[in-house]
Amino acid sequence: MSETQYLAAKTIEEAVKAHSKANGSARFLAGGTDLLVQIKSGIKKPELVIDVKKIVELNSIKELSDNEFVVGASVSGANLNRNHKFAKLWPGVLEAFRLIGSEQIQGRASLGGNLCNGSPAGDSVPALIAAGCKAIIAGPDGRKEIPIENFHKGPGKTILENGEMLVSLKFPKREINSSDVYLRMTPRTEMDIAVVGCGVNISLENNICTAARVSLGAVAPTPLLIEEASEIMVGTDLNSDVLDKVAALCMQACNPINDKRGTIDYRTKVAGVLLKRSVLIAIDRIKGN
Amino acid sequence: MNEISNKWIGKNTVRPDGAEKVTGRAQYSSDTTMPGMIWGHVLRSPHPHAKIISINTKKAEALEGVKSVITSKDIVDFPLDKPVMLGIQDMRWMCRNIMARDKVLFHGHPLAAVAATTEAIAEKACNLIEVEYEILPWAIDIEDAIKDDAPILHDHIHFDGKPSNIAGTLEHKKGDIEEGFEKADVIIERDFKTEAVHQGYLETHSCLVSVAADGRATIWSSSQGQFMVRAMTSFLTGIPQSNIRAIPAEIGGGFGGKTIVYLEPLATVMSQKTGRPVKIVMNREDTMRASGPTSGSKSKIKIGATKDGKIVAAQGIYYLQAGAFPGSPIRGAAGCSLAPYDIPNAHTFGYDVVSNRSKVAAYRAPGAPIGAYGVECVLDEIAESLKICPLELRKINAAKEGTKAVHGPVFPKMGYIETLDAAINHPHYKAPLGKHQGRGVASGFWFNAGGESSAQLNITEDGNVVVTTGHPDVGGSRASIANITAELLGINHDRVSVLIGDTATIGYSNLTGGSRVLFASALVVTESAQIVINQLKQRAAKIWGIDEDAIDWENGEARPAGDNAGKFAPLTLAEIADKATATGGPIGAGYQVNTEGAEGGFATHICDVEVDMDLGIVRVKRYTSIQDVGKAIHPDYVEGQLQGGCAQGIGWALSEEYIYNKDGHLDNTGFLDYRMPVCSDLPMLDTVIIEVPNPKHPQGVRGVGEVPLVPPLAAISNAVYQAIGKRSYSLPMSPPKVLKIIEGS
């Protein structure tokens, strides 16, 4: 019976040091809504649990300049929801985050935890990728910034090395006439895991698309950025032909598995449907409908 | 009863268990602890089917903190050649289900247990037990289990003269179906399939057992019957029933799943061996893997009708999964499926099929939802092909007083047609539908039940009332008993306290199941109350010095019966109780009997769905259940029962299923992937309570809790058809399946 040690780190340095020293047997703890469940069911058996919620930077929301947000890795869904400006600028990110669990889970769950857990079906991840968000990582050798689309390596695997922790999520300065959307398919209305998730982030000028990012979750070993989507979308009015093309692209990009949660065939079809629906909602949001 | 004023019967009084439950104070079985208590853990089979060559427990026993290790050797063996029945359960299967002998028959099958000072040590010790297996081929699905070359689970079970996984059959016949089908203008025959589904009770199985130095055992556990727990534990441990006291805890859901034991005998044996109280709590995974869901099924339904909608012949052939041991609810499927209809020629046949799954347990109206599913879907097709409204079709053929049911009995007065009329006239049935929406209807029947029941009704010294009965309260029996007692004694409802006794404090009472509890306990409480009222009259007679026949009991008081009896001011219950010592001692009475006169219940449901045509997602938009409940003693609770059944039916129809992987392991043992509906998946579940009192019961009670799970599977399927224009013949109607049907591939 190895006992698990608990450390509530006060600073990033303390957390990083303790994690490095533990040589792979430590785990960071944010809301614990993944980690504690995994410990309880025996999937993970850390010798050291490092709570990061007491580190101020990880638990705060900052606006660096007008419309440019940095969200601490362990900020809870309930807290982010209270920031009305963020909610207005990034409705898709917030709706993805708010889909996670129930009211009780929302009081604990964080964007950082959702990202670092490494699930290809994590709901906030496609929305973060679509947003063009960057992960700010602290480690023994200092800080670095990584685009979210490069953060995952496979189911349950991220680029974080021993001693590295996620500090915050840095959003690009929000342009006007832009909006984002996240849709997921789940059999139940709530308390479920995405069979497919789709994040879309677009900008319009006079009804013409000037920027677009599309991301899919749960259809491949890692969440995907559909890079060619923006090439097809930018410069068009996002008419149904364009959407058909992007939907086909999304379906091509799918590399899902057959499992109890969905078949390859079904997941692939759903990806196309969600893409089209997401873009239409995003256009509506920009137009203020 | 129906002629009296009904001051309390039919009123939504405050539920007696409410405050404790919402404040978290109610005692569930896993809340119980004792000084010196140790923890049990069960070792379970990693294989779906294997011979046990050897079990070596030495290393486990040597681990520090381990107090006891047991295997099937420590459980009473019931040889295979002779059935030993307790109700519908055979101890031959029960002893092998709680602890595998010779063979493990499903993934998760218990084969040893450890008691240790902590749960973690007990679990670690289980992993130190060395088991040598000879792995055998396995069969999970019915098709695989009934194939000619199927792996046989039990060599001694024969069908058609050779070893088989068909463990039993059941047949009902009426008239001549060949002749009947010849008269039909339209005949529809379809194959249906349903998956195994779990009751989904939130409280997992758990118990605490303390065997004292004198050999007497006390069991605290979560079950639907403390007497069932006592009897099964006695059978499986050899301790006489008189030396076992089973104390029922509040129950966190059962729905039929807690009508057998899994842990109590193991904890009892380990407590016996160690002299320490032993607690075992099953986790969710083990509950899903190794407790009993209800059967998955395949069935073939054939119904023939004339042009004017008269059903002339019907046949239902059902194959039900029993799990690893015989005993699937074929009686419910074959017996209930055609019961709502007056059909001259009918035939139902059920096959009980064993396979390498956990042994099924009861689930609300066991078998009946499976039976009704196919029949009610085929009726929908008949109505469509004859261009008759589906509710009218049911009305044309409805069973009524005097109809001889296919399963045997002749129905007394009952309210099936009333549910159809209420459905036809309900605003829901006429409401307009939106795009991709559809409406379906279906009916259903459940037998209901009587059986043994005991009650004790005591007047306290201060003139209040304590009633004790012997059935765990799963759906409002305490609140209803309080209403009935207050009504009979003519006193305020809040002066009645209703308790559930343990096996030492109340007489034998059969388990809570079959929708029998209020039917049966109201009968014995009514009898007890009559005796007590007579006692009260005798005491008043003594005080007044007049004949007891000259006294009436009215409005909670003894009164002289007319002027000839003499002029006395009425004596209240409290005044009589106050003088009890002087007039003969304590006032109270009990009654126990095998209750008879249970009568079936019928329901008709209306369901609207909306289908996402691109994603195949079905959402229930509106739902109305209409049921003849006999008499609603506590209408809120009745409504809750109806709604609960509909919610579970929606889960069964749309999203719940046992999924086995290629290794024969259950692949969805948690609520994330075993998809019971959550609140937001359900619309408001509307109810209409019809009251056609059971003529054989003093308050008209029929039983309520099981009928509501019978119609939903077909009502929802029929609604989906109306929405998408294509029919589904298998459940659950999950999004990928529905999308495939929409796309026609």
Ligand SMILES: Cc1cc2nc3c(=O)[nH]c(=O)nc-3n(C[C@H](O)[C@H](O)[C@H](O)COP(=O)(O)OP(=O)(O)OC[C@H]3O[C@@H](n4cnc5c(N)ncnc54)[C@H](O)[C@@H]3O)c2cc1C
């Ligand atoms: C009932 C329930 C419902 C759920 N529903 C959903 C859902 O709908 N969609 C969904 O996507 N998820 C869902 N989840 C999963 C979970 O809630 C989310 O993934 C959540 O965002 C995790 O955040 P957390 O703060 O609780 O993470 P934690 O559990 O604290 O951590 C998760 C992982 O990230 C690591 N980690 C945490 N913080 C850091 C850091 N700063 N640096 C490095 N590593 C870190 C941890 O070590 C751990 O491995 C659900 C969980 C439950 C229990």
